Amino acid sequence: MATAVAAKGLEGIVAANSGICWIDGDAGVLAYRGIDIHELAEHSTFEETTYLLWHGTLPKRTELEAFSKQLAAARRLPPEIIRLLGSFPKTATPMEVLRTAVSALSFYDPNEKAVDHDSNVRKSFDLTAQIAMLVAAFDRIRKGKEIVEADTKLSHAANFLWMLTGEKPSATATRAFDVALILHADHELNASTFAARVIAATLADIHSAITGAIGALKGPLHGGANEAVMRMLFDIQKKGADPVEYVRGMLAQKKKVSGFGHRVYRTEDPRATHLRKMSEDLGRSANNAKWFEMSQAIENFVKAEKSLNANVDFYSASTYTTLGIDLDLFTPIFAISRIAGWAAHVIEQLDDNRLIRPRAEYIGPEYPAKYVPMGER
Amino acid sequence: MATAVAAKGLEGIVAANSGICWIDGDAGVLAYRGIDIHELAEHSTFEETTYLLWHGTLPKRTELEAFSKQLAAARRLPPEIIRLLGSFPKTATPMEVLRTAVSALSFYDPNEKAVDHDSNVRKSFDLTAQIAMLVAAFDRIRKGKEIVEADTKLSHAANFLWMLTGEKPSATATRAFDVALILHADHELNASTFAARVIAATLADIHSAITGAIGALKGPLHGGANEAVMRMLFDIQKKGADPVEYVRGMLAQKKKVSGFGHRVYRTEDPRATHLRKMSEDLGRSANNAKWFEMSQAIENFVKAEKSLNANVDFYSASTYTTLGIDLDLFTPIFAISRIAGWAAHVIEQLDDNRLIRPRAEYIGPEYPAKYVPMGER
Numbered sequence: 222m223a224t225a226v227a228a229k230g231l232e233g234i235v236a237a238n239s240g241i242c243w244i245d246g247d248a249g250v251l252a253y254r255g256i257d258i259h260e261l262a263e264h265s266t267f268e269e270t271t272y273l274l275w276h277g278t279l280p281k282r283t284e285l286e287a288f289s290k291q292l293a294a295a296r297r298l299p300p301e302i303i304r305l306l307g308s309f310p311k312t313a314t315p316m317e318v319l320r321t322a323v324s325a326l327s328f329y330d331p332n333e334k335a336v337d338h339d340s341n342v343r344k345s346f347d348l349t350a351q352i353a354m355l356v357a358a359f360d361r362i363r364k365g366k367e368i369v370e371a372d373t374k375l376s377h378a379a380n381f382l383w384m385l386t387g388e389k390p391s392a393t394a395t396r397a398f399d400v401a402l403i404l405h406a407d408h409e410l411n412a413s414t415f416a417a418r419v420i421a422a423t424l425a426d427i428h429s430a431i432t433g434a435i436g437a438l439k440g441p442l443h444g445g446a447n448e449a450v451m452r453m454l455f456d457i458q459k460k461g462a463d464p465v466e467y468v469r470g471m472l473a474q475k476k477k478v479s480g481f482g483h484r485v486y487r488t489e490d491p492r493a494t495h496l497r498k499m500s501e502d503l504g505r506s507a508n509n510a511k512w513f514e515m516s517q518a519i520e521n522f523v524k525a526e527k528s529l530n531a532n533v534d535f536y537s538a539s540t541y542t543t544l545g546i547d548l549d550l551f552t553p554i555f556a557i558s559r560i561a562g563w564a565a566h567v568i569e570q571l572d573d574n575r576l577i578r579p580r581a582e583y584i585g586p587e588y589p590a591k592y593v594p595m596g597e598r
Numbered sequence: 599m600a601t602a603v604a605a606k607g608l609e610g611i612v613a614a615n616s617g618i619c620w621i622d623g624d625a626g627v628l629a630y631r632g633i634d635i636h637e638l639a640e641h642s643t644f645e646e647t648t649y650l651l652w653h654g655t656l657p658k659r660t661e662l663e664a665f666s667k668q669l670a671a672a673r674r675l676p677p678e679i680i681r682l683l684g685s686f687p688k689t690a691t692p693m694e695v696l697r698t699a700v701s702a703l704s705f706y707d708p709n710e711k712a713v714d715h716d717s718n719v720r721k722s723f724d725l726t727a728q729i730a731m732l733v734a735a736f737d738r739i740r741k742g743k744e745i746v747e748a749d750t751k752l753s754h755a756a757n758f759l760w761m762l763t764g765e766k767p768s769a770t771a772t773r774a775f776d777v778a779l780i781l782h783a784d785h786e787l788n789a790s791t792f793a794a795r796v797i798a799a800t801l802a803d804i805h806s807a808i809t810g811a812i813g814a815l816k817g818p819l820h821g822g823a824n825e826a827v828m829r830m831l832f833d834i835q836k837k838g839a840d841p842v843e844y845v846r847g848m849l850a851q852k853k854k855v856s857g858f859g860h861r862v863y864r865t866e867d868p869r870a871t872h873l874r875k876m877s878e879d880l881g882r883s884a885n886n887a888k889w890f891e892m893s894q895a896i897e898n899f900v901k902a903e904k905s906l907n908a909n910v911d912f913y914s915a916s917t918y919t920t921l922g923i924d925l926d927l928f929t930p931i932f933a934i935s936r937i938a939g940w941a942a943h944v945i946e947q948l949d950d951n952r953l954i955r956p957r958a959e960y961i962g963p964e965y966p967a968k969y970v971p972m973g974e975r
Contacts, residue, residue, distance in 0.1 A: 240962030423817020433810030440800020
């Protein structure tokens with residue numbers, strides 16, 4: 222059998238044709254359906270961006286209204302799922318809980334096995350609405366607070382903050398969170414999206430694909446990086462250390478500084494540009510710019526010392542903390558956004574499907590190795 | 599960025615180095631750690647084969663005893679998981695239930711986040727024991743029967759049949775089931791195993807990887823094929839049709855006949871050889887060879903007509919049915935076996951890890967597409 226040897230981790234290998242996301246790593250360009258992420262971050266909303274990802278074009282006004290209405294109407298969790306969340310240990314990590322609850326949601330889907338285009342779109346509305354609700358609801362439950370009912374009049378971003386905190390969010394906080402959702406909504410064949418496509422390509426249901434994607438996102442090399450950034454910032458504060466000296470010490474010990482560098486980008490991650498500004502604006506408007514300033518000092522130092530650029534994770538850490546969001550919700554929030562891209566990729570995969578089944582380069586004992594009977598071992 | 603274009607579905611692309619499984623699709627060879635599957639099917643047990651997959655060599659007697667003891671000792675399900683199974687809808691598919699329950703098991707793992715070699719091996723014992731128990735326990739629950747307590751004195755194969763039926767299985771049934779477990783234990787980078795490696799490579803926990811693998815196996819193009827074979831046999835019986843005429847009709851309508859052909863094998867799937875014999879032996883010894891005979895007639899016809907060989911799924915259908923196993927447990931049984939290979943691959947991936955992150959060939963709207971303001975759309 223003819224096989225082509227791939228680089229480790231499939232680096233640089235094209236695994237699918239896709240019309241969803243364009244990344245030019247050398248030029249630092251990210252675009253959804255051809256539209257630059259900078260334009261979307263400035264002008265769009267999570268709802269509009271999700272429409273764009275799923276349907277391929279920007280919606281007309283009536284289309285966006287119908288789309289937003291359908292997404293808001295999908296803000297329903299079966300009572301069994303609420304009970305399930307209550308039965309989980311309060312010490313469970315939110316990502317384990319999300320993975321398990323999304324898997325359980327398929328029990329209550331009216332056509333669990335259907336994988337046709339229309340079914341996948343319908344289920345994508347449900348999952349996009351429900352993932353945000355699950356994250357907020359479990360956080361309330363583990364803190365011994367009442368679950369907040371969804372408000373269908375609010376935007377997706379505002380409804381999440383409302384269900385998380387029980388307070389109607391400010392326009393500034395809502396917009397910041399909305400932009401964060403836009404920035405994280407898709408990133409081509411990242412590990413979780415690729416996992417979703419591998420699973421979906423077996424014609425398993427979309428709940429299986431998204432459950433697997435959540436599992437992949439949970440990994441520290443993928444969704445967990447902004448958590449690591451924030452743990453570092455907290456540690457610097459706790460020790461009363463100088464940020465630059467602290468990071469200099471890390472580099473001297475050959476430790477990896479989270480939030481820098483990217484497999485794909487050779488320049489600044491275009492998402493970092495917006496998150497840096499958001500971190501600064503939120504910090505200054507809350508009269509609490511310490512996390513931003515600490516981050517900026519570290520960024521300047523790492524850039525000068527190692528020529529490494531901040532990535533999407535670096536400033537999302539201080540942004541989310543300034544928004545009052547717990548450390549272990551950073552990765553679930555990534556999922557709240559990335560479900561838009563996961564769904565787009567699952568829909569695209571199944572519109573022109575083929576089982577994803579690569580080969581391995583065999584490096585084990587030479588065939589045929591003998592089956593030595595027990596007495597002779 | 600230099601990228602290499604891959605065939606659709608990554609066909610023929612090497613995605614990893616692996617010392618676990620050797621497949622020569624042209625010669626019809628399958629070997630675990632270099633040892634031919636025919637030798638293992640004849641002489642080995644699921645426990646010994648699992649040891650081989652995880653450790654790379656056949657165990658000495660004391661090693662096998664210790665391994666089997668540890669696997670039997672891992673036959674424990676937390677009471678919360680039993681309650682969870684009881685709370686699921688009785689109409690849920692066993693694969694949804696298995697995916698959700700395995701995801702929930704991580705809540706009760708003493709070190710959920712640990713992904714070092716020893717932790718992965720320890721968790722692999724737990725998961726291998728627990729997956730079989732979960733499948734048996736949910737089947738009892740949905741049928742309104744008492745859950746059967748695990749018997750640590752039985753082999754893995756016998757304990758599953760015991761927990762499923764509440765009767766101590768015959769030596770013939772135990773051996774047949776044990777051989778089926780050996781035959782399905784690994785198959786290189788099939789879709790579920792590849793999904794497990796993609797997820798594990800983010801340094802997510804092994805529960806995430808196995809949950810994703812179960813989701814992939816659930817797909818009709820992967821684990822679901824023997825179910826489709828059996829549905830066809832049932833339909834032939836129900837209609838009182840002649841098997842050959844029935845399949846001739848399917849081919850005339852360009853319908854795919856499940857259980858034939860394979861992405862990798864160009865000859866007979868070596869696992870089919872054993873399952874054919876097992877199907878015949880079990881059928882004849884139970885005085886119920888009708889499923890075997892129907893299968894054989896179809897196999898001969900498809901082989902003559904389309905030059906397609908029976909694959910692993912074709913005769914496992916009649917084998918499991920003759921063993922008295924329900925149709926919708928076929929894929930869960932695949933998982934009961936394949937966990938051995940999934941675990942081996944996750945352990946191998948993390949022993950020399952790199953994030954698996956391919957690229958896509960962009961086929962969407964040309965960059966930069968304009969963000970047209972709402973009023974101008």
